[in-house]
Amino acid sequence: MTRTVTNVGTKRATYTAHVTAPAGVTATVSPATLTVSPGHSAKYKVTFVHTTAAYGSYVTGGLTWTDGTHNVSSQLVVRPIGVKAPAAVNGTGAAGDASVSVTSGFTGTLHASVAGLVPASKRPGTLSHPSGAGFPTDAPAAGDHTAKFTVTVPAGTSLARFATFDADVATGTDLDMFVYQAGTATLVGSSSGGAAEEQVDLVAPPAGSYDVYVDLFALGTGATQQAISEFDWALGTAAAGNLAVSPANQPATFGKAASVTASWSGLAAGTRYLGQLSYGDGTSTFAGTVVRINA
Numbered sequence: 001m002t003r004t005v006t007n008v009g010t011k012r013a014t015y016t017a018h019v020t021a022p023a024g025v026t027a028t029v030s031p032a033t034l035t036v037s038p039g040h041s042a043k044y045k046v047t048f049v050h051t052t053a054a055y056g057s058y059v060t061g062g063l064t065w066t067d068g069t070h071n072v073s074s075q076l077v078v079r080p081i082g083v084k085a086p087a088a089v090n091g092t093g094a095a096g097d098a099s100v101s102v103t104s105g106f107t108g109t110l111h112a113s114v115a116g117l118v119p120a121s122k123r124p125g126t127l128s129h130p131s132g133a134g135f136p137t138d139a140p141a142a143g144d145h146t147a148k149f150t151v152t153v154p155a156g157t158s159l160a161r162f163a164t165f166d167a168d169v170a171t172g173t174d175l176d177m178f179v180y181q182a183g184t185a186t187l188v189g190s191s192s193g194g195a196a197e198e199q200v201d202l203v204a205p206p207a208g209s210y211d212v213y214v215d216l217f218a219l220g221t222g223a224t225q226q227a228i229s230e231f232d233w234a235l236g237t238a239a240a241g242n243l244a245v246s247p248a249n250q251p252a253t254f255g256k257a258a259s260v261t262a263s264w265s266g267l268a269a270g271t272r273y274l275g276q277l278s279y280g281d282g283t284s285t286f287a288g289t290v291v292r293i294n295a
Contacts, residue, residue, distance in 0.1 A: 002045045005065065005072070007036040015065040015072070017044070022061035022078045024053025029063065048078050050105065050254075055082040055286055081105050082286025083279040089262065091293045097263035100289055102279055103255065110252035111282045112245045112260045115158065115238060116275025117293060119268065120231040123149045127216035128225035135176055135215045137187055145216040150182055151232050155207035159235040159290070161274060162189075162212050163199040168229050170220030175228065182209035192217075196228075233274040242266050243275045243291065252281075267295035 007013060014035040021027040026049045034042045046063065053059045061076040084103040091098050104110055125147035135146070142148035153160045164175050176192035179200045188210070189200035202210075214230050243264050252258060262277055275291040 001048075002043055003074075004041050004043050005034065005036070006041040007038050009070075010038055012037045013067045013070075015067045015070075018064045018066065019046075020061045020063075020076075022048075022053065022059035022076055024051055024059055025049065025061075025078050025080065026051060027061060027063070027076060034065065046076070048076075050080040053078070053080050055080050055105065055284065082281065082284065083110070085277075085279055085287040085289050088290045088292060089277075091262075091264065091291070092295070093293075094267040094269055094295045095263075095265040096293075097261050098291075100260050100262060100277065101257055102260065102287070103257050104252035105254060105286070106252060106281055107254045108252055108281050110250050110258055111280050112248055113239075113278050113280075114243045114245050114262070114275060114291075115278065116235050116240055117243045117264060117267070117273035117291065118233055118235055118240060118275065120233055120272040120274065121151070123151075123212075123230045123232070124227065125149075125214065125230070126225055126227050127214070128219075130174075130216045130218050132218065135178055135192070135213070137178060137190070138185055140178060140180060140185060140211070140213050142213070147214045147228065147230070149212045149214070149230050149232075151210050151212055153202070153205055153207055153210060153234050154236075156236050157207065157234045158204055158237055159274075159276065160202040160205050160210070160232070161199065161235070162210075162230065162232045164196055164214060164228060164230055166195050166197045169196045169226055170223055172218065172220035173216075173223075173226055174218035176215045176217050177230075178213045178215070180211045180213070182211045231272055235274055235276060240275075242273075245277055262289075262291055264291075264293055267293060269295050271295050
């Protein structure tokens with residue numbers, strides 16, 4: 001990481017760096033000494049290298065520049081990651097493939113595995129008479145412009161997703177989504193953009209029922225009502241046989257890019273599917289990429 005400092009004093013000064021590295025990480029400052037005239041700036045670089053810190057956890061340290069009189073300090077916060085991967089990859093068709101580039105945070109063997117693909121559950125409704133007002137999040141209720149769907153999420157779900165899509169409604173339609181623990185006013189997720197493309201993700205949610213409210217904020221031009229569909233998926237950890245990743249194992253080098261290919265087949269046309277690629281070292285899972293396919 002490169003940073004810039006400026007001498008805001010009235011005298012030319014020489015500052016020396018003193019580093020307290022985050023636990024399990026080395027931190028090196030270059031240059032270790034800066035001589036800066038009044039009003040002038042200088043750049044320095046801090047290089048972090050992972051040693052023993054737990055992947056996915058934040059560790060903290062500090063950097064202080066001192067000229068013997070003045071101390072200027074910055075906090076150091078580092079989160080080592082085992083694999084850097086894209087959050088999502090999208091595909092189309094009943095069969096196909098997509099290349100995914102990842103970067104390894106370790107040297108060893110990169111393992112890749114799949115979960116899903118699972119088809120969406122589709123829940124239709126018809127909405128009208130939008131109020132143009134904000135959804136009453138403390139007192140959710142179904143009505144003319146609000147549909148309510150109760151969805152059961154089974155035990156072992158790694159990702160529950162609830163979504164609506166612009167492609168399913170007239171241009172100009174604005175939908176909002178709110179997800180609650182069933183039968184309560186406990187909001188667990190919401191999505192309220194300026195169109196109809198809304199999505200709520202619950203990561204490793206408790207098993208149980210959830211109330212999904214889809215609220216019509218605005219109709220498309222000239223429309224008096226709008227047919228809508230809510231889609232949801234409960235993704236576990238098991239492979240369904242319709243998604244594969246290759247190679248399943250490959251050599252990995254710290255800081256270097258690697259590539260895997262996700263391929264799918266045998267999907268039902270017109271169905272939206274969800275799956276996931278997971279990456280690890282054979283002992284721990286470090287990252288994942290959600291795979292969304294419109295067959």
